[in-house]
Amino acid sequence: MRLITLSVLTLLSACSASTLTPESHSDSAQAHYISVFHTNDHHGRFWHNDKGEYGMAARATLLKQLRAQAKQRGDTVLLLSGGDINTGIPESDLQHAEPDFKAMTLLGYDAMAIGNHEFDNPLAVLDKQQRWADFPLLSANIIDKRNGEPAYTPYTLLQRDNLNIAILGLTTTDTAKIANPDFIGNFDFIEPATATKNMLPKIERRNPDIVIAVTHMGHYSNAQHGINAPGDVTLARNLPKGAVDMIIGGHSQEPVCMAAKNSNNDSYRPGMPCQPDNQNGIWIMQAHEWGKYVGHARFKLLGEELTLESYELIPVNLKDATGEWVGDYINKDQEMLDFLTPYQQKGQEKLSVTLGHTEVHLQGDRNKVRFGQTNLGQLITQAQMNHVDADFAVISGGGIRDSISQGDIDYKDILRVHPFKNRIGYIEFSGREAFAYISKVASYPVDSGAYAHFNQVAPVCEGDELVSVRIDGQPLELDKTYRMSINSYNAAGGDGYPRLNTDTRFVDTGDSDASILSEYVSKHSPIKAINVPHPVTCQ
Numbered sequence: 086m087r088l089i090t091l092s093v094l095t096l097l098s099a100c101s102a103s104t105l106t107p108e109s110h111s112d113s114a115q116a117h118y119i120s121v122f123h124t125n126d127h128h129g130r131f132w133h134n135d136k137g138e139y140g141m142a143a144r145a146t147l148l149k150q151l152r153a154q155a156k157q158r159g160d161t162v163l164l165l166s167g168g169d170i171n172t173g174i175p176e177s178d179l180q181h182a183e184p185d186f187k188a189m190t191l192l193g194y195d196a197m198a199i200g201n202h203e204f205d206n207p208l209a210v211l212d213k214q215q216r217w218a219d220f221p222l223l224s225a226n227i228i229d230k231r232n233g234e235p236a237y238t239p240y241t242l243l244q245r246d247n248l249n250i251a252i253l254g255l256t257t258t259d260t261a262k263i264a265n266p267d268f269i270g271n272f273d274f275i276e277p278a279t280a281t282k283n284m285l286p287k288i289e290r291r292n293p294d295i296v297i298a299v300t301h302m303g304h305y306s307n308a309q310h311g312i313n314a315p316g317d318v319t320l321a322r323n324l325p326k327g328a329v330d331m332i333i334g335g336h337s338q339e340p341v342c343m344a345a346k347n348s349n350n351d352s353y354r355p356g357m358p359c360q361p362d363n364q365n366g367i368w369i370m371q372a373h374e375w376g377k378y379v380g381h382a383r384f385k386l387l388g389e390e391l392t393l394e395s396y397e398l399i400p401v402n403l404k405d406a407t408g409e410w411v412g413d414y415i416n417k418d419q420e421m422l423d424f425l426t427p428y429q430q431k432g433q434e435k436l437s438v439t440l441g442h443t444e445v446h447l448q449g450d451r452n453k454v455r456f457g458q459t460n461l462g463q464l465i466t467q468a469q470m471n472h473v474d475a476d477f478a479v480i481s482g483g484g485i486r487d488s489i490s491q492g493d494i495d496y497k498d499i500l501r502v503h504p505f506k507n508r509i510g511y512i513e514f515s516g517r518e519a520f521a522y523i524s525k526v527a528s529y530p531v532d533s534g535a536y537a538h539f540n541q542v543a544p545v546c547e548g549d550e551l552v553s554v555r556i557d558g559q560p561l562e563l564d565k566t567y568r569m570s571i572n573s574y575n576a577a578g579g580d581g582y583p584r585l586n587t588d589t590r591f592v593d594t595g596d597s598d599a600s601i602l603s604e605y606v607s608k609h610s611p612i613k614a615i616n617v618p619h620p621v622t623c624q
Contacts, residue, residue, distance in 0.1 A: 167335025176432025223254020483534020
């Protein structure tokens with residue numbers, strides 16, 4: 086039975102309950118060192134930002150240096166991703182993340198977890214992305230309803246330097262409610278611990294020396310996941326002790342650096358020391374987001390004992406609050422820069438046309454649109470409502486992905502707000518049905534993508550109970566017909582909204598949210614101050 090030594094936390098725990106044969110392991114007299122490099126939640130950041138931060142060309146330089154150092158030490162090297170390559174930067178979104186996946190191939194990634202944003206496009210796009218990548222996209226808990234088998238490759242086995250290394254993929258079960266239902270309708274998302282336990286006997290028959298889970302589930306300290314699906318900590322606690330050696334995660338988009346047992350260091354800043362989490366003898370690591378860091382864990386395997394020798398999050402050209410570089414500036418790899426430049430130029434050509442101007446900052450930050458109504462939410466819903474001549478409108482806060490700064494607005498700004506290519510439609514139903522629908526979605530909590538933004542809807546309350554609403558300033562009439570605008574994602578049941586697109590009254594215009602917002606901005610520029618209503622709630 087292999088032991089995992091918790092050298093960083095100075096803890097010791099028993100390890101794998103798997104029945105690995107002695108012949109499957111390295112000679113106990115010879116130590117093997119493994120350098121595991123990892124990133125997660127890339128979200129289209131193949132190019133450096135306007136400040137010159139991160140980007141895959143700088144990452145290429147850093148990884149070449151790290152690989153060379155590891156090779157000189159005699160380390161076995163792995164490069165892994167916690168998923169969510171798609172969606173976030175228009176230049177990437179317009180090209181279905183082709184530059185991102187192909188660059189990951191050039192960087193030498195060994196495997197990645199399938200993230201929820203891998204389902205932002207039709208499944209044919211994900212199939213194409215797998216062809217662009219010469220490494221496997223893994224998930225053991227996405228099950229094809231038609232045959233009860235994993236819909237994607239559940240795990241892979243790598244043979245490196247006389248070591249057998251098993252890598253298992255897992256995806257958040259929240260994908261079932263936050264991905265586009267039209268794309269994932271044939272899938273079940275089963276509990277990750279169940280999927281892992283189902284796969285471990287198959288993996289163990291391959292006699293692995295190390296078992297790694299690459300996950301897109303989120304790290305929630307002490308398993309306090311709130312409204313989110315359970316994440317990596319819950320997974321680790323629900324597995325046999327040591328069944329998995331480490332979890333390389335993503336989804337919660339944070340640096341996992343522990344201040345104490347079960348307490349993450351929320352004050353972590355680039356360049357500070359970082360200590361990963363450990364639960365039930367399993368190391369848990371996550372490298373924030375966007376390629377801002379490359380995580381580096383170095384392990385020692387001696388016989389059946391695995392020890393974490395060191396861990397760090399290495400900044401990739403990050404600036405501090407004063408605008409100074411954190412650590413040494415990393416020069417961009419010219420070969421990677423030459424590869425990516427045509428993709429960047431192609432995207433820029435499509436995005437650089439000025440559409441209009443705003444005199445105010447349009448608020449779309451995640452920590453605002455999931456907690457309250459904003460002026461950008463009103464602008465978006467007004468544009469969609471006008472497009473289909475609706476009486477009122479709704480959109481979930483998770484469909485608003487960025488702010489628009491005061492000044493000129495171009496198509497790139499629009500696509501940052503609306504990267505998902507949702508179509509706008511409408512439905513006509515009675516006031517009675519409208520009230521039931523409004524009551525339902527208005528109850529969705531803050532701090533979630535489901536939080537509802539309304540236009541032309543005002544509450545009528547008795548105490549803490551919603552008894553009626555006003556539509557366009559007038560009391561809702563139960564027998565009157567009302568038209569509501571809504572995007573295809575929410576109409577398909579996305580974010581847990583009542584499904585409407587199977588109703589014969591629902592009309593899909595086929596026009597995208599980005600094109601409708603672009604048209605509205607062009608017609609109504611300059612955008613001036615927008616009245617932000619109170620939430621449709623009686624709390």
